[in-house]
Amino acid sequence: MAWIRGAGLTAFGRLPGRDALGWQASAATLAMADAGVTPRDVDGLVVGYATTLNHLMPANLLGEYLGITPQVALGAAVGGATGLAMVAQAAALVDAGAASTVLVVAGEDRASGQSTQTSTNTLAQVGHHRYEVPVGATVPQYYALLASAYLHEHGLDPRAGLAPLAVAMRAHAARHDGAQFRTPVTVGEVLSSRPVAEPLHLLDCCPISDGGAAFVVGAGGDPRDVEIAGTGQAHLHQHISEADLHGFGARVSAGRALAEAGSEIAEVDVFGIYDSFTITLALLLEELGLAEPGRAGAAAADGRFDLDGPTPVNPHGGLLSYGHCGVGGGMAHLAEVVSQLRGEAGGRQVTGARQGLVHADGGVMSAHVTAVLRGRGGTR
């Protein structure tokens, strides 16, 4: 049995002054302090890729910097799902006895360390190098295609189908002083923001941020430890032309995680769901069964994903408003759920949160990883 013993999450935003290694070290230091461990205690180190670093050996680089000499070191890359995949791998290392104290880290200066054009070009390489990249499509355009197909299938417009999700995430972020964007927005403001790739407008898209996140995974014991009750993954395609638009992999991934946890999604109290774009969140909520097909936007408008709603989602504001620094962006959802299950979320606390589910996707809805978490109060 593996537990999250420490969590570290920096503020996200356009925050010049640190490079990728600096953000990773900041987050790692926060997580180790939270767990009450030192670099000498860490015997497993798993570090996510950083686009501004582009280094072949991210775990070795950070290990040397922090004075960590682990028994196991591993760099990881499955796009936006990397953070949860690393935590799943850390739990497996602990369960197998290969390491006892695994530090999982990501961070980068994605906003201030490169131009937006460079970032866009780097991310566009998730497309097929021969059949898609030469067409010139960008990641926002791939997700815009998914949004176009979704809105067409359900007979929706962006006002009803997508914008309420951006409004809901911003309302959450207003309660977190680490969030990049905290000023509430309206549906009208989402619709009138600059078109990025129709039907997606600027406020349908996550920002590019600087920041970092880290966790210490090990055997539990402390009352603040959060149990990694189950993890699951699904990797069914890489490219959009081979994706099943009605089964990207989220259902399969979450089903595996819930089965391992011996739980059902109806027993989950708080959710962290990947939201790189409003359409990402809509598709994931619906595939996970948290909203009826075509109804994610309507559910958001009805307050279903609010703190006091039946399905609280991303109380920190998600990628859309807390921000997105790459691998660390997808780890912020987990850091928030850990805070919730510890009962330490302050003004964002979901009352009685004992079980959480975090889900991330990478690529173009390509890589899926789910984790089910349980606080010490959770006995199901």
Added chain:
Amino acid sequence: MTTDWTDGEPRIVVSACVDCGHRWYLRRDRCPRCAGAVTTTISAGRGAVVATTAGAQGAIALVDLAEGVRVLGRCDPALRPGVPAVLTFRAGTDDPVAVPYFEAEHS
């Protein structure tokens, strides 16, 4: 292997498995479902639009070709999901080869 637009031949090649019949677009040596051998045909260039997007970075579309594969290409910015489309090839000034371009069937 049959050359296609990525080699400078303005055509889309559809691959099919001789064993299980599975069809796909992205070039492979073997069937991804059963590792069977591959036969290829040239697409007639007609299909139905699944999705479109337009913006400063140009208009692109996902199109289901009649031969049973889904293809990404550039498109007429007026193209909309659900309509029939026909395939041509166009090269912009920075393109080494002409890339798939879809427009409405009756335009």
